[in-house]
Amino acid sequence: MSEVTTIRFEGVSKRYRQRHAHEADSDLWSLRDIDFSCVQGEVLGLVGRNGCGKSTLLKLAAGVTVPTLGRVTTTKPIAPMLELGAGFHPDLTGRENIRLNGSLLGMGRKLTQAQFDEIVSFAELEQHVDTPVKHYSSGMSARLGFAVAVHSPARLLLVDEVLSVGDKLFQQKCLARMHQLRDQGTTIVLVSHDDAWIRNFCTRALLFDAGRMVADTTPVEALREYDLRLYKDQGQTAQGVSLGSVKVFDPAGAAIGSVPDAAIKIRIEYDAREARRDWVLVAHIRREDGIYTVLCIAEGATMPVMGTAVLDVEQLRLVVGRYCVEASIEDAATHEALVTRVSDPFYVDGPFDARRGYPGIVRVDQRWTFE
């Protein structure tokens, strides 16, 4: 596939003027100096806390608002799913609303007619297509909005937190349809607070912090960086306990990025001098898709109130893949994490490559015989 650029942001900043009743107006820079571009078939995840500028970026890409500085170039047609079923009128039937919604998404009369049955069956609304939308449940109208959007001829699909519609089966259908669109060369930009969507579906992710783009990297890296920033903000002073660095070494004590022989040493710096409750040190080993694979609790050990905890894991029987250590100090009674810190990722090497699609978490000692 030729590399066709579908979105380009060049030095984009967006300022909102906030109006106050009793004082002078103030400026809020929702985005600052954003530069990136995206080619056909890419699935771009936007990650960051609420109010970090993700939605503003989608609005700029959708063309509903214009940058204060810089330039945004996009390939049309665009299907902005910033809200499902934008323009639905409650008094009109599903059929009538499909027509209008379709035209807003750039589907002409012919295309809407040609796709009509497919849209309705995708939304599973065959029985209700001539019912006014006001009698739909919220799930039904969201499904209809989603169905229209993913059947539009868009080269660029902008999705803002709308993937949680419908039941599990419907969500699987959405995912399948989005994969299909991606394979057809549609560029998809996705805002989601669901790590799984970013990790499993996106090919690239941008991390935002207070209006600035702080990472343009793989989804896994972006999520890790995001975690680091989140916990750093939250961690240091919480409940009077804090975690310093969390580092992974090989058994000889050298810093590592890769673990060939499946034994690691984890060093956790912590400080719980001011803890007001009973606490316990916990280390999870987490795979890059978010699954917690191994749990180590410093139970029974007499822990100094501050220092460095060293955890030796002798046989880390994990399947091949990228992992990180997530350390936390938990309330001993409630197991609520008081403070959490994530290590740099490390790689577990071995005979079975998880990336090739082998499911599973652990390797066990095994012996095969054939009779």
Add this chain to the structure above:
Amino acid sequence: MGQNILALWRARDILFTWTVREIKVRYTDTKLGLAWIVIYPAAWVILFTLLFSHLVPVPVQGVPYPLFVMSGLVPWFFFSNTVSNAVSSLKNNANLIPKVYFPREILPLGSVLVGLLDLTLYLLLLLVTMLFYRFGGGHTLVMLLPVVVCMAALTLAISLLTSRLALFQREVQLLVPMALQFLMYMLPVFYPVEIVPARFRTIYMLNPMASLMDAFRRILIYGRWPDWGTFRYGATVSIGLLVFAYWDFKRAEPEFADRL
């Protein structure tokens, strides 16, 4: 401007579906449905006929008063109903404008198209009334289309201006209904232009809608040509105002989503 019109042309499908939607929304779930097209003007015609034909007679040069007042009400309904719909056409779609881009003028323009549909139906009613009284019509009817086009241009201009101002200034939504009520008395709706004293006539006719409505009544009811001087003035102002309003609208458009 050329580019904007081209973009609007490309989005004509949205304009069409939006207008159809507006029409459908108005008549779904109403018991009387399309009968409102007759009931609404009929009620006003009866009221004005009682007032100005029987209570305080207005000189109308031998025209049956119901027909006379109808020839004033039809263009007035078009103008005032359209503008009062259009003024909130952006504001009422706060859930749509920040979510998807389309040329925003489609919203006020849709109000004008709905108004034009009503106007067509009202014109048919007016023609039926003319046949009933066996009064009016004739070769001057060829001017009907140009007059209606100018009225539509003026109405669209005011719709564009007020709808966008309503986004930037709350008062506009309150001001417009009041201005429309005032305006009805300032226009030849239920009285002829001729009762305005000659020394105020020029000022009166500065309002482009007054000259267009006068032309409308002349060609339909009296079978006379418009007063060319005032009509040319009304037409020029209407078209000029439309060009200005569209320019102003497109200039402000990028900010719409941020204002909602």
